[in-house]
Amino acid sequence: MPELPEVETIRRGLESAVLGARIEDVVQKPCRVFRCTSEELFGIRGQHLQRLLRRGKYLIAELENSYVVFHLGMTGQLTVRDPAREDASRFIRHETTGLQRAHQHAPDRHTHLEILLGDGREILYRDIRMFGKIHVLARNAGVLESFLGHLGLEPFSSEYTLEAFLEKFRNRKVRVKPFLLDQSVVAGVGNIYADEALFLAGIHPMRPVRGLRKYEKVRLFETILKTLEAGIQFGGTSMSDFVNSEGRQGSNQEKLNVYARDGQPCTICATPIQKIVVSQRGTHFCPGCQPRSRPSRIVRRSRTRYRRDPS
DNA sequence: AACCTTCCCTGATGGC
DNA sequence: TGCCATCAGGGAAGGT
Helix, strand or coil: CCCHHHHHHHHHHHHHHHCCCEEEEEEECCCCCECCCHHHHHCCCCCECCEEEEECCEEEEECCCEEEEEECCCCEEEEEECCCCCCCCCCCCCCCCCCCCCCCCCCCCCEEEEEEECCCCEEEEEECCCCCEEEEEECCCCHHHHHCCCCCECCCCCCCCHHHHHHCCCCCCCEHHHHHHCCCCECCCCHHHHHHHHHHHCCCCCCEHHHCCHHHHHHHHHHHHHHHHHHHHCCCCCCCCCCCCCCCCCCHHHCCCCCCCCCCECCCCCCECEEEEECCEEEEECCCCCCCCCCCCCCCCCCCCCCCCCC
């Protein structure tokens, strides 16, 4: 499930590998991931990859006259295939993560798009569940801003301020978990990093945002950045399908405190991590570190609830 | 407007 | 061995 750190890892990989390359041809296997006409898609031929951008979980290839906007959904993979490197002869399954792919691989039945570059390499889009989306936009002023206008605060940008974050709580009554998954709040946070940020902030995922103390919101503001930062630092979280642009897995799955650790002892207090369902999403938390009840207004806990950095 | 539910999709997994 | 049900989940759509 590519979230901000995974998409950013791919963006950086593509940037260092194919920036400036000319798009010679495009091979499309029509399916629902294409939210553009074939004519729009073929229109990118002859253009160059001028910049690779990211906004939330969206990856954007900026060409002379077009933007190609990718959303990887659940199982989308964007990789570079280099004829000078050998293709893996078969998929390799990682023992603990279930990862289905290592290094580069020839297009298979799940490969929906091949972007052939001038130097013989190609960019492949592969997506097993096809929850991903590919859009082609004419590169006019403001078109990106309009297309991505529904997205909330961009972490690591100057707009990600405490004041703006606190403003997002206005008139909201939902539980904090779906609040964090709402892309109009903070763009790029998904299920893994929401659970991790809540753990570090010591906040139970079922608590209504209305009932959060100011200091808890401040912690959340900080732990969202910390978890995303760690995710990028360790090259993304490879639970099942994520690979970077070179087809290699990240290592952040080894750093997680709660996600997919249900039944295992908490890294802080040894209480077994629990898994519950909150608004139709699997949710992991530590019952010891993330109490369900609202903390007392008078007595702040003497023992700090601010969890350690996951690194 | 905010919130909630359903649906899309395939592969892995477990029960029988 | 094979068949079927279940689960995973980001975000759009539609209903309340």
